[in-house]
Amino acid sequence: MKIGELAKATGTQVETIRYYEREGLLPETSRTDGNYRIYGEAHAQRLSFIRHCRSLDMTLDEIRVLLRFKDAPTENCGEVNALLDEHIGHVAARIRELRSLERQLKGLRDLCQEARDAAHCGILNELARQGSEGGSSAAGHVHGAHGRSVERKSINDKRK
Amino acid sequence: MKIGELAKATGTQVETIRYYEREGLLPETSRTDGNYRIYGEAHAQRLSFIRHCRSLDMTLDEIRVLLRFKDAPTENCGEVNALLDEHIGHVAARIRELRSLERQLKGLRDLCQEARDAAHCGILNELARQGSEGGSSAAGHVHGAHGRSVERKSINDKRK
DNA sequence: CTTGACTCTTTAGTTGCTACAGGGTTTCTA
DNA sequence: TAGAAACCCTGTAGCAACTAAAGAGTCAAG
Ligand SMILES: [Zn+2]
Ligand SMILES: [Zn+2]
Ligand SMILES: [Zn+2]
Ligand SMILES: [Zn+2]
Numbered sequence: 001m002k003i004g005e006l007a008k009a010t011g012t013q014v015e016t017i018r019y020y021e022r023e024g025l026l027p028e029t030s031r032t033d034g035n036y037r038i039y040g041e042a043h044a045q046r047l048s049f050i051r052h053c054r055s056l057d058m059t060l061d062e063i064r065v066l067l068r069f070k071d072a073p074t075e076n077c078g079e080v081n082a083l084l085d086e087h088i089g090h091v092a093a094r095i096r097e098l099r100s101l102e103r104q105l106k107g108l109r110d111l112c113q114e115a116r117d118a119a120h121c122g123i124l125n126e127l128a129r130q131g132s133e134g135g136s137s138a139a140g141h142v143h144g145a146h147g148r149s150v151e152r153k154s155i156n157d158k159r160k
Numbered sequence: 161m162k163i164g165e166l167a168k169a170t171g172t173q174v175e176t177i178r179y180y181e182r183e184g185l186l187p188e189t190s191r192t193d194g195n196y197r198i199y200g201e202a203h204a205q206r207l208s209f210i211r212h213c214r215s216l217d218m219t220l221d222e223i224r225v226l227l228r229f230k231d232a233p234t235e236n237c238g239e240v241n242a243l244l245d246e247h248i249g250h251v252a253a254r255i256r257e258l259r260s261l262e263r264q265l266k267g268l269r270d271l272c273q274e275a276r277d278a279a280h281c282g283i284l285n286e287l288a289r290q291g292s293e294g295g296s297s298a299a300g301h302v303h304g305a306h307g308r309s310v311e312r313k314s315i316n317d318k319r320k
Numbered sequence: 321c322t323t324g325a326c327t328c329t330t331t332a333g334t335t336g337c338t339a340c341a342g343g344g345t346t347t348c349t350a
Numbered sequence: 351t352a353g354a355a356a357c358c359c360t361g362t363a364g365c366a367a368c369t370a371a372a373g374a375g376t377c378a379a380g
Contacts, residue, residue: 004325035327054367
């Protein structure tokens with residue numbers, strides 16, 4: 001198959017496939033006379049594996065480790081289990097952070113019940129106060145507070 | 161005060177302060193004869209405001225909106241409240257996503273109790289299966305699953 | 321033979337910083 | 351008063367994981 005067919009088969013964007021190849025997650029394929037990449041079933045499976053891992057928010061580095069084990073079927077998989085445990089820890093840590101954030105934000109929101117002039121808005125005034133450290137600094141790799149898909153979409157929609 | 165003192169006073173890195181200026185979140189300041197930026201109390205407060213918002217995982221664009229209201233004290237703050245509600249929605253949406261992720265990951269983890277050879281690892285085999293869509297695609301801007309601070313730290317620690 | 325759909329490589333943009341490099345300025349100390 | 355340390359300046363590049371676009375080539379259908 002050609003790259004577009006692989007893309008359709010796996011629900012991946014063409015550019016992402018080429019990106020994974022550059023990053024060494026997918027092997028370089030053979031090419032047609034016209035220099036088109038050609039893929040087989042094995043590539044589709046490997047790509048599905050990667051996308052499945054990504055849908056679980058693993059980093060490409062984490063996925064690289066898992067692929068090493070997939071490529072070495074006789075090795076002991078203990079490290080796989082450990083990696084998964086760690087990643088579950090990353091997710092759990094981020095959930096805790098976000099819950100604390102949510103509490104803070106709701107407390108902040110309560111400071112302004114009905115709209116008035118900005119100078120007397122309880123929210124703006126509270127945000128201007130000094131102190132109030134308590135930033136999130138836990139030990140995980142689940143980051144940010146902002147979804148990818150939707151944010152991009154709204155940005156993209158701005159063009160024309 | 162000079163930029164380093166402002167940095168210390170607010171717990172911000174010097175480069176971050178210059179970055180905010182480039183991004184238009186902080187105004188361009190006057191300079192000394194030697195071309196050093198000089199700041200006053202108002203700058204410190206504005207920077208505290210920004211950092212406070214950032215600690216609540218708002219984007220710089222969200223913060224820009226809030227600053228517009230801070231700079232226009234006579235305007236009605238209804239939009240501030242709406243923005244906060246939306247952002248709380250972002251955080252809540254991401255929490256839901258991550259909880260679903262956590263469930264999936266724990267289910268996956270249960271597929272391999274004791275380490276064996278990779279070819280028979282229930283985790284690797286499940287990850288290789290097709291289908292299993294259900295990616296996170298909710299409507300928020302809280303992203304990723306990987307913490308910033310710690311990840312960076314471990315990277316930084318690698319130098320020497 | 322032309323149109324259109326597809327593919328190729330390379331490069332730049334996204335977010336919110338962080339880290340240099342290669343200078344200049346100020347301040348402390350000997 | 352010289353020299354060094356500590357600070358500041360601008361400009362550029364890097365991080366993660368893509369996404370998009372420019373400019374060119376390839377291939378199938380009509
Ligand atoms: Zn992880
Ligand atoms: Zn208000
Ligand atoms: Zn938000
Ligand atoms: Zn296993």
